[in-house]
Amino acid sequence: MTPDELSGALSAALASAVADGALALDPAAVPASVHVERPRQREHGDWATNVALQLAKRAGTNPRALAEELAARLRSTPGIKQVDVAGPGFLNITLDAAAAGELARTIVEAGQEYGRNQAEAGKHINLEFVSANPTGPIHIGGVRWAAVGDSLARVLEASGARVTREYYFNDHGTQIDRFARSLLAAARGEAAPEDGYGGAYIHEIADAVTAAAVADGEPAPATLPDDAAQEAFRARGVTMMFAEIKKSLHDFGVDFDVYFHEDSLHESGAVERAVARLRGLGHIFEADGATWLRTTDFGDDKDRVIVKSDGNAAYIAGDIAYYLDKRERGADEAIYMLGADHHGYVGRMMAICAAFGDTPGVNMQILIGQLVNLVKDGEPVRMSKRAGNVITIDDLVDAVGVDAARYSLARFAADSTIDLDLDLLTSQKNENPVYYVQYAHSRTAAVDRNAADRGVARADGFEPSLLDHPSEAVLLGRLAEFPRIVAESAALREPHRVARYLEALAGDYHSWYQAKGADGQQRRVLPYPDEQVTDTHRTRLWLNDAVRQVLANGLDLLGVSAPERM
């Protein structure tokens, strides 16, 4: 019996109590689905619900009386072994071992589909994340959003949404000019410009630009007049930086469906069209020689200049055109993942959304993620290119590998600042919980290998009532939660919940694997070499394989591998 089925049984019990007058409740107040949860305390049964506490007042009765009424009706439900009323009016429900154990087969047969749900079905979601400026490699902050964003995309897809992963390259404007001037300065052996970029990568790219130009039969860019030289470094340097960023992300297991160039919005006339649209809607005005968007009509702190008095588009003009473009490409919801250092943009972005007649918070959703603090010897470390302690995506992958890097960044709630210990990254990598989860998976795989050797096959030897050990009730309950964990992760846009769930599941599996029976003997999945193969072995193998499947499905949602051996 799954939580959904149990929830349905509870709804039915409520409905029947209302129907025969045992419960004076407006039928409209009967919830379509009753929330059941796993109690913290094992003694509180397999599942619990507080529905009686929530409905008692409206039914004009007290919670315990209502709970007793429901309990009486629930006890006759097939698959339910025991129903208790506890505390102020909780219903604690224990399932028959057979009814609970049936889940093992359900999961094995569902395979990769187990956990998929329809919570976000029918939505086309545009998910923009990372979007780091193409003026340098992606550093630790961007890596966090790469891990979290890609995982969120996977979780949304598993919940039925169509997702477009999108990366916005800010390749228009003064910072790109600074980047180009920095390349030029490096090529000429000059110091980096005051407002420019330093770092070894600048020299590497400058050299690469020069080599590429020469290979194409052009003069070395540094020898050209300043303007032409800068343009030569800009054109090739930005392209090279794009390529490097894309490669780093690809190596990290993150590929975007769309790499969108801000520059294209200006060159295609998309900005003008978007401004014209807003002008038609009456939200544009001219003042002080500039063109403004009246964002204060939609809750922003102040109105925003979109075309500066010098005739150049302000940065926000690109955002306006870009949002419109996403919507015109079919996105129902545009999700933006921004770092905390950009949270000040939320007001104006939402105002843009509203100005187009859309609904902020629905058509546009902004997730603010906190920054990563680097710590060494317990002291915070400021990342600075000058100090040479910039942690890039490649550094991280080189140090701990993709799995550990992705997992360790994706297992935290995005709105919590995290402290990353630099020494831990390079030395004690086994502290990463990813190994705990992966080890559990490889252990299930080892059991499968040994099962084949011992001649134990699942076949039809599945007798769920044999899964009657306390550790099996715990494990089955955990497995049953997976689909809802995925759906919640999608709905709340919090993929870290998947990682936390997997850690708990791995723990339950390890406990089950080493559990002792009532006789004090080690319980085993497989028989000893000279022992007869029974349905107990086959049934436990079903459970082992169900765990294996859920661990694999969950790790996939995090973009982390599920190794068969470690």
Place this chain on the structure above:
RNA sequence: GCGCGCGUAGUUCAGUGGAUAGAACGCCGCCCUCCGGAGGCGGAGGUCGCAGGUUCGAAUCCUGUCGCGCGCACCA
């Protein structure tokens, strides 16, 4: 000054109104004569920053307050 986020075990962090607040790491004990010890079992360790409020019930919601971070451009 205004705005946003965050204060939970020694440390790093979970906990979308429920029962005795959890995990990992670290610390102290146990557990390998056959399925993987990268594991299991047990123990020590907490005024959930503080003060009010809402209610059957608050780490969670509201208000205030303290601390930390970030942001408040015709920069991008």
